[in-house]
Amino acid sequence: MFDNQTYIGRFAPSPTGPLHLGSLYTALASFLDAKSQHGLWLLRIDDLDTPRNIAGATELILKTLEVFGLHWDGSVVYQSQSTKYYEEALQRLELSQLIYACQCSRKSLATDGPCYCGEKKLDLTLPHAYRVKITPKTIAFIDQLQGLISENRVDQTDFVIKRKDQIIAYQFAVVMDDHLQGITHVVRGYDLLASTSKQIYLQQLLGLTTPHYMHVPIIIDAHGFKLSKQTLAEGVDLNRPEQLLYELLGLLRQNPTIALRHASVQEQLSWGIAHWNPQALSDCQTITWA
Numbered sequence: 001m002f003d004n005q006t007y008i009g010r011f012a013p014s015p016t017g018p019l020h021l022g023s024l025y026t027a028l029a030s031f032l033d034a035k036s037q038h039g040l041w042l043l044r045i046d047d048l049d050t051p052r053n054i055a056g057a058t059e060l061i062l063k064t065l066e067v068f069g070l071h072w073d074g075s076v077v078y079q080s081q082s083t084k085y086y087e088e089a090l091q092r093l094e095l096s097q098l099i100y101a102c103q104c105s106r107k108s109l110a111t112d113g114p115c116y117c118g119e120k121k122l123d124l125t126l127p128h129a130y131r132v133k134i135t136p137k138t139i140a141f142i143d144q145l146q147g148l149i150s151e152n153r154v155d156q157t158d159f160v161i162k163r164k165d166q167i168i169a170y171q172f173a174v175v176m177d178d179h180l181q182g183i184t185h186v187v188r189g190y191d192l193l194a195s196t197s198k199q200i201y202l203q204q205l206l207g208l209t210t211p212h213y214m215h216v217p218i219i220i221d222a223h224g225f226k227l228s229k230q231t232l233a234e235g236v237d238l239n240r241p242e243q244l245l246y247e248l249l250g251l252l253r254q255n256p257t258i259a260l261r262h263a264s265v266q267e268q269l270s271w272g273i274a275h276w277n278p279q280a281l282s283d284c285q286t287i288t289w290a
């Protein structure tokens with residue numbers, strides 16, 4: 001889609017509510033990283049988990065990004081448009097016997113122990129999920145901020161890549177989406193670091209390229225809780241974007257100049273791109289927002 005681009009980044013919010021400070025923080029980091037390297041910054045709406053989607057959230061997310069000057073390249077991509085590609089990849093994995101059907105429920109897993117569906121003959125006319133078979137191996141990668149991450153986390157359990165309710169699971173969808181969009185650089189929150197080895201495992205099974213990863217700190221409140229939709233973090237105030245953008249640059253430890261405090265959104269972003277120094281966040285996992 002975008003030939004000869006050495007940097008293609010993305011921001012991939014779920015339409016489960018308005019953008020709160022924590023997600024805007026990640027969006028800004030990802031935008032500055034892409035633009036400081038003359039890259040493209042794509043926007044993808046992760047709308048596969050339909051029961052969690054909230055009407056109007058997508059429109060609000062797009063408006064918020066526009067108000068904060070975070071203009072994306074190309075048109076918005078919706079996960080729900082890619083179902084065909086997920087199913088094709090799933091079939092390939094099934095033909096290679098790398099996945100198996102599973103009819104365990106959360107309850108049966110809790111009471112009867114781990115899933116042995118791979119060894120059973122199941123009635124496939126009944127609802128079933130798909131799990132990927134895990135071959136124990138160490139997945140290692142260099143995270144641009146967190147350093148060398150070497151995990152054998154993936155060898156713990158065969159994880160679900162298609163849910164019993166027919167929804168493609170997050171890990172699998174993200175791997176396919178990043179591939180379909182030609183993503184070269186993933187900048188996202190530290191809370192997703194634990195997912196990365198699973199995603200790399202899937203990339204390797206599918207023969208896909210692994211992008212560069214950078215996991216930025218997550219914003220926590222004074223009580224140490226992550227700002228998220230679960231903690232009912234409010235959507236950001238769209239009335240004074242300059243003020244919040246200035247604070248976000250500070251939370252990204254970019255040391256914005258005092259003069260920038262009253263500058264326009266565009267001026268602040270231009271400064272942010274020109275001075276982007278992600279290493280200021282090295283080894284940092286959380287930032288407190290008081």
Ligand SMILES: [Zn+2]
Pocket residue numbers: 101102103104115116117118
């Ligand atoms: Zn099972």
